[in-house]
Amino acid sequence: MANYILEMHNITKTFPGVKALDNVNFKVEEGEIHFLVGENGAGKSTLMKVLSGIYPTGDYTGQIKLKGEVVDFRKISDSENAGLAIINQELALVPEMTVFENIYLAHEIKKRNIINWNQTIHMADKQLKRVKLNVNPGNKVKDLNIGQQQLVEIAKALSKNVQILILDEPTAALNENDSENLLNLLVELKKEGVTCIMISHKLKEVTAIADSVTVLRDGLTISTLRKNEINEIKIIKDMVGRSIDNIFPERKPQVEDEIVLETKNLNAYNFAVSKQVVKNASIKLKKGEVVGLAGLMGAGRSELALSIFGNPKNYDMDGDVFVHGKKVHFNHPSQALKAGIAYVSEDRKNEGLILKQDVKQNISLTNLKLLAKNGVIDKNKEIVYAEKYRKEINIKTPSIEQTVENLSGGNQQKVSISKGLFANPDILILDEPTRGIDVGAKYEIYTLINQLIDHGMSIIMISSELPELLAMSDRLYVVAEGKITGELSKADATQENVMKLATV
Amino acid sequence: MKQFFSNLWIKFKKSIRNYPKYMKRFFKDLFVLFRNNIRDYGMYIALITIFIFFIITTGGLFITPRNIFNLIQQTGYIAVMSVGMTLIIVIRHIDLSVGSIAGFIGAILAVLIVTYDMNAIIAIPIVLLIGITAGLLTGYLVAKIGIPAFVASLGGMFAYRGLIFNSLQNTGTLGVNNPIINAIGQETIPAIANVFGLHLLSVIIGVIAVLLFIYSEFRTRKEKSKYDFEVLPTDLFIAKLVFISITILTITFLLASYRGFSWVLVIVLVVVAIYHFMTNMTVLGRHIYAVGGNPEAAELSGISVKKITYFVFGSMGFLSALGGIMYLARLGSATFTAGEGLELQVIAGAFVGGTSAAGGVGKVTGSVIGALVMASLINGMQMMSLGTNYQAIVSGVVLVAAVIFDVKTRNMKKVQA
Numbered sequence: 029m030a031n032y033i034l035e036m037h038n039i040t041k042t043f044p045g046v047k048a049l050d051n052v053n054f055k056v057e058e059g060e061i062h063f064l065v066g067e068n069g070a071g072k073s074t075l076m077k078v079l080s081g082i083y084p085t086g087d088y089t090g091q092i093k094l095k096g097e098v099v100d101f102r103k104i105s106d107s108e109n110a111g112l113a114i115i116n117q118e119l120a121l122v123p124e125m126t127v128f129e130n131i132y133l134a135h136e137i138k139k140r141n142i143i144n145w146n147q148t149i150h151m152a153d154k155q156l157k158r159v160k161l162n163v164n165p166g167n168k169v170k171d172l173n174i175g176q177q178q179l180v181e182i183a184k185a186l187s188k189n190v191q192i193l194i195l196d197e198p199t200a201a202l203n204e205n206d207s208e209n210l211l212n213l214l215v216e217l218k219k220e221g222v223t224c225i226m227i228s229h230k231l232k233e234v235t236a237i238a239d240s241v242t243v244l245r246d247g248l249t250i251s252t253l254r255k256n257e258i259n260e261i262k263i264i265k266d267m268v269g270r271s272i273d274n275i276f277p278e279r280k281p282q283v284e285d286e287i288v289l290e291t292k293n294l295n296a297y298n299f300a301v302s303k304q305v306v307k308n309a310s311i312k313l314k315k316g317e318v319v320g321l322a323g324l325m326g327a328g329r330s331e332l333a334l335s336i337f338g339n340p341k342n343y344d345m346d347g348d349v350f351v352h353g354k355k356v357h358f359n360h361p362s363q364a365l366k367a368g369i370a371y372v373s374e375d376r377k378n379e380g381l382i383l384k385q386d387v388k389q390n391i392s393l394t395n396l397k398l399l400a401k402n403g404v405i406d407k408n409k410e411i412v413y414a415e416k417y418r419k420e421i422n423i424k425t426p427s428i429e430q431t432v433e434n435l436s437g438g439n440q441q442k443v444s445i446s447k448g449l450f451a452n453p454d455i456l457i458l459d460e461p462t463r464g465i466d467v468g469a470k471y472e473i474y475t476l477i478n479q480l481i482d483h484g485m486s487i488i489m490i491s492s493e494l495p496e497l498l499a500m501s502d503r504l505y506v507v508a509e510g511k512i513t514g515e516l517s518k519a520d521a522t523q524e525n526v527m528k529l530a531t532v
Numbered sequence: 533m534k535q536f537f538s539n540l541w542i543k544f545k546k547s548i549r550n551y552p553k554y555m556k557r558f559f560k561d562l563f564v565l566f567r568n569n570i571r572d573y574g575m576y577i578a579l580i581t582i583f584i585f586f587i588i589t590t591g592g593l594f595i596t597p598r599n600i601f602n603l604i605q606q607t608g609y610i611a612v613m614s615v616g617m618t619l620i621i622v623i624r625h626i627d628l629s630v631g632s633i634a635g636f637i638g639a640i641l642a643v644l645i646v647t648y649d650m651n652a653i654i655a656i657p658i659v660l661l662i663g664i665t666a667g668l669l670t671g672y673l674v675a676k677i678g679i680p681a682f683v684a685s686l687g688g689m690f691a692y693r694g695l696i697f698n699s700l701q702n703t704g705t706l707g708v709n710n711p712i713i714n715a716i717g718q719e720t721i722p723a724i725a726n727v728f729g730l731h732l733l734s735v736i737i738g739v740i741a742v743l744l745f746i747y748s749e750f751r752t753r754k755e756k757s758k759y760d761f762e763v764l765p766t767d768l769f770i771a772k773l774v775f776i777s778i779t780i781l782t783i784t785f786l787l788a789s790y791r792g793f794s795w796v797l798v799i800v801l802v803v804v805a806i807y808h809f810m811t812n813m814t815v816l817g818r819h820i821y822a823v824g825g826n827p828e829a830a831e832l833s834g835i836s837v838k839k840i841t842y843f844v845f846g847s848m849g850f851l852s853a854l855g856g857i858m859y860l861a862r863l864g865s866a867t868f869t870a871g872e873g874l875e876l877q878v879i880a881g882a883f884v885g886g887t888s889a890a891g892g893v894g895k896v897t898g899s900v901i902g903a904l905v906m907a908s909l910i911n912g913m914q915m916m917s918l919g920t921n922y923q924a925i926v927s928g929v930v931l932v933a934a935v936i937f938d939v940k941t942r943n944m945k946k947v948q949a
């Protein structure tokens with residue numbers, strides 16, 4: 029008889045127009061690493077929010093048992109006191125505070141309300157050692173990279189004597205190295221007896237460290253697989269309800285000789301971080317081509333893209349950009365859009381979307397002129413276009429009047445891409461277009477990329493997932509520390525070659 | 533439209549037969565409509581409640597044509613400035629300099645007209661331009677230099693107050709007796725004729741407004757049906773038309789039976805109409821809300837956050853100047869303290885009207901109603917002879933209550949009909 033530390037029975041949770049969870053059953057054994065997978069909008073995050081008390085008892089129906097006892101959490105602190113800690117995808121650290129302040133925030137080490145800072149620093153240091161993070165606890169969190177911040181979050185959870193650690197897509201924004209560190213850490217923690225529930229769209233991680241996997245689809249529990257039953261093909265099949273034989277759809281090579289975009293010796297200096305982010309970059313993009321930009325997180329790929337796309341962050345720049353052979357000088361993204369270049373941001377929440385506005389208003393934003401006569405918007409036309417994108421790229425939403433905030437991550441991504449497409453570009457820059465989205469949706473986005481190429485578009489694709497970049501690109505550049513360190517043809521583009529160039 | 537009415541007739545005959553069942557459904561639809569739009573309607577409900585309360589407590593004195601007329605005169609300049617403040621708050625800023633700018637503009641206008649004997653027709657455009665310049669200056673400090681609007685406009689608040697002293701130092705309080713200024717301050721539009729003791733032109737304008745309203749409602753409805761989009765059920769649609777038309781006509785006849793529409797009312801209506809149209813229907817309006825909702829995303833969508841910031845502050849400067857002119861006209865003289873504390877009344881109007889400090893959310897019509905709510909409270913309490921202490925306390929409580937209501941209803945679930 030298995031020893032369940034956590035049982036969730038018949039959990040049902042509805043939002044207006046959506047049944048996010050429909051009688052979900054979810055059981056986790058003590059001391060295991062249990063993955064929760066499923067398509068975008070399947071209800072994974074919602075289930076974890078129910079578990080951790082973000083949605084209080086009464087907001088849903090069903091029963092939660094912890095070590096066999098029924099619990100009822102009304103707020104996050106209730107679940108924390110019971111030994112649960114959730115790390116959401118949006119990190120909850122205070123950037124301006126130091127690492128040790130963050131770790132003990134809201135459960136300070138104190139005596140008669142006076143904080144004992146020495147003890148705090150000492151204890152924080154211990155937690156940092158546990159997560160193998162080698163930074164000074166006095167550093168400010170904003171000076172750490174995202175992988176390090178993730179580890180601080182875990183240290184914070186550990187400092188609360190956590191028994192069940194919940195991680196919602198912790199590796200979505202991490203590079204391969206940091207991801208691997210994190211996975212190793214989870215295995216270590218397992219040895220210390222910490223139970224771990226992890227949401228991820230990266231199935232490689234599942235096969236690597238999972239003891240069990242539960243698959244959700246459309247708010248239903250589809251299956252729970254034990255260690256010996258876990259394989260990628262089975263998981264994908266349960267996730268999407270059919271089998272996908274080819275993760276990367278084929279594309280007929282369409283590359284023509286015409287060069288649509290070229291940069292020559294582009295340099296960009298970012299005052300905000302006092303760093304040269306692009307160094308002497310010269311790249312070319314041909315008509316009908318997908319050019320990949322490979323490299324580690326923070327190598328300067330997005331910065332290069334932004335330098336081309338009208339320099340919205342006001343870098344100090346020199347060098348030349350040519351569009352269709354003509355030298356251009358963009359001072360603002362609006363000019364780049366006018367010249368037929370669109371950019372889909374890697375950070376859909378902060379830079380891509382206006383979360384409080386609805387789907388149609390987000391899509392139409394890049395090209396309102398198309399909908400307007402004398403500056404007056406034809407709202408009916410706007411609805412027609414939005415409906416078109418919703419159908420074509422299969423955005424799952426109860427209506428195009430739904431606020432984007434309420435969509436699941438993958439569907440937000442699709443809105444973000446639709447927005448870029450609505451500008452009707454012939455050059456499209458996709459920055460991490462598949463971050464945080466499920467295999468099914470990834471497949472749809474790959475297919476979309478192929479369709480766009482068939483329609484004569486040219487695409488620059490930035491991705492930290494090497495397999496997809498290798499499969500989708502006709503040619504790729506490797507970027508390291510702002511420099512282009514190599515150019516690889518499709519034939520030469522192998523994982524080893526890229527990694528060699530990326531880490532020089 | 534003909535077909536619409538014949539359909540309606542058939543429906544009507546049928547519904548007489550099913551009367552009780554029909555009424556049940558009608559009220560259910562009405563309830564759902566209210567429930568789902570409570571944020572938009574809440575303000576109107578509050579206003580109506582306040583009106584009813586004061587009508588009862590003042591024995592009907594509150595709703596006399598004379599008092600309604602006065603109420604409009606009292607609210608006018610605040611309402612106009614609240615419209616501009618709405619957009620400022622929508623793009624996540626604040627402007628504390630508007631009261632001083634209004635006072636300063638009044639002072640310059642008085643000096644130009646009295647001391648320099650300038651024609652008001654020339655002086656008014658000049659001071660409006662000065663207002664725009666003042667607004668753009670704040671915009672420059674915020675958009676280009678990058679300092680917080682709170683600080684930039686706080687600086688403006690002190691500096692323009694000082695400039696009022698400079699402008700008036702030779703003359704002291706400066707009385708203005710100019711036909712145009714007097715008209716803006718006290719007078720009504722020409723009547724053309726008086727029919728049954730009613731101010732004819734006001735009646736005509738009121739009726740035209742109702743007709744225009746009905747026409748535009750029918751047009752949008754037709755457009756929407758053409759695309760197969762959801763529209764209100766016919767009976768609710770009619771009920772809405774009737775209710776709003778009656779409201780407009782009631783106010784029209786009330787005012788027409790006294791002195792007619794004042795210039796203040798006309799100015800407010802024109803400003804609201806222009807801004808309402810701009811924010812709801814135009815690309816510029818959409819860009820403003822996008823910048824408020826997420827500046828980074830707006831920038832990457834090809835919108836210049838800087839330009840929008842300039843525009844919004846410029847427009848605030850213009851409306852502050854307009855408010856300043858109306859204020860001067862109402863008082864009849866330029867004083868050192870003109871517009872002191874006005875910025876806070878204006879900001880209160882915008883917040884009571886449902887503008888969100890988090891940015892991206894707010895309606896200009898809401899702010900005007902918000903300003904009217906605050907002014908009605910003061911006016912009604914004065915009629916009840918409650919002291920300024922009570923007036924201040926109630927204003928404060930209502931301001932906070934309105935924002936609580938707004939926050940609480942923000943994430944309310946929609947119910948299905």
Ligand SMILES: Nc1ncnc2c1ncn2[C@@H]1O[C@H](COP(=O)(O)OP(=O)(O)OP(=O)(O)O)[C@@H](O)[C@H]1O
Nearest residue numbers: 043048068069070071072073074434435436437438
């Ligand atoms: N606050 C909300 N209001 C309305 N609908 C919501 C809300 N939160 C989630 N939903 C809906 O509930 C469903 C489940 O969402 P959830 O975020 O749990 O998906 P997910 O499995 O975590 O997806 P992803 O992998 O994209 O993060 C989706 O259809 C989503 O649109």
Ligand SMILES: [Mg+2]
Nearest residue numbers: 072073436437
């Ligand atoms: Mg999620």
